[in-house]
Amino acid sequence: MKLAGAGRRMFAVRILLVEDDSDVAEELSTALRRQGGIVSRVSDGQSAIRAHGDVDLILLDLGLPDLDGLEVCRRIRRVSTVPIIVVSAKVEEMDRVLALKSGADDFVSKPYGFWELTARIESLMRRAGTASTPPVESNSAERLIEVGPITVDQRQRRVRVDGAEVDLTRMEFDLLVALLTDPGAVFDRDQLGRVVWGSDWVGSSRALDVHVNALRRKLGNASYIETIRGVGFRVKVSD
Missing domain, CATH: 3.40.50.2300 (Response regulator)
Structure with missing residues (x-):
């Protein structure tokens, strides 16, 4: 060191x-x-x-x-x-x-x-969310995301699928929220990497794939997150 x-x-x-x-x-x-x-x-x-x-x-x-x-x-x-x-x-x-x-x-x-x-x-x-600066309060409705069977409470950092709570790591949660901000839109790898890893993202490892695969498994349906070959990922969830 x-x-x-x-x-x-x-x-x-x-x-x-x-x-x-x-x-x-x-x-x-x-x-x-x-x-x-x-x-x-x-x-x-x-x-x-x-x-x-x-x-x-x-x-x-x-x-x-x-x-x-x-x-x-x-x-x-x-x-x-x-x-x-x-x-x-x-x-x-x-x-x-x-x-x-x-x-x-x-x-x-x-x-x-x-x-x-x-x-x-x-x-x-x-x-x-444990930095010393308190988070800025926002309208509770704006912090609740509902896409198909997936519900995300950003304030409490809780995720439910068909009403059942899903336990995600912090990085998995941040990745899911990023994808759900614009359901159906394709997010390239660099976009998602910067969301999850911030300035530490170098785009040279399989780490993003690992987290995406873990997220698919925990959501209970691999088709919820679609891979766009050579580009990135998108959420594909039917209402």
């Missing part, structure tokens, strides 16, 4: 650091606390599963002594939408794909720059 610079960016985020290397954990915890982070640390997967309910974000290493990090991610994701950033020495694209399929919101490869990591934390917190 490169701790370059002496920036003054601050973020008050409760972070659970899941890292079994005590030296790495101590260095990163200290750096995050200097930037205003409220950091707690555990060194194994079972402890992470028990502690996840009291934090705003999890930094999860994959190489844990008791449970595979992907399994930890899956177990937490079954019961929580807390943002998870996987921080791993694994660098292959498939490692990223597996982490995203397991429910991670982002993936950072070691070694990484500290300011890149903090930027990703801040970006994810903005998308999660």
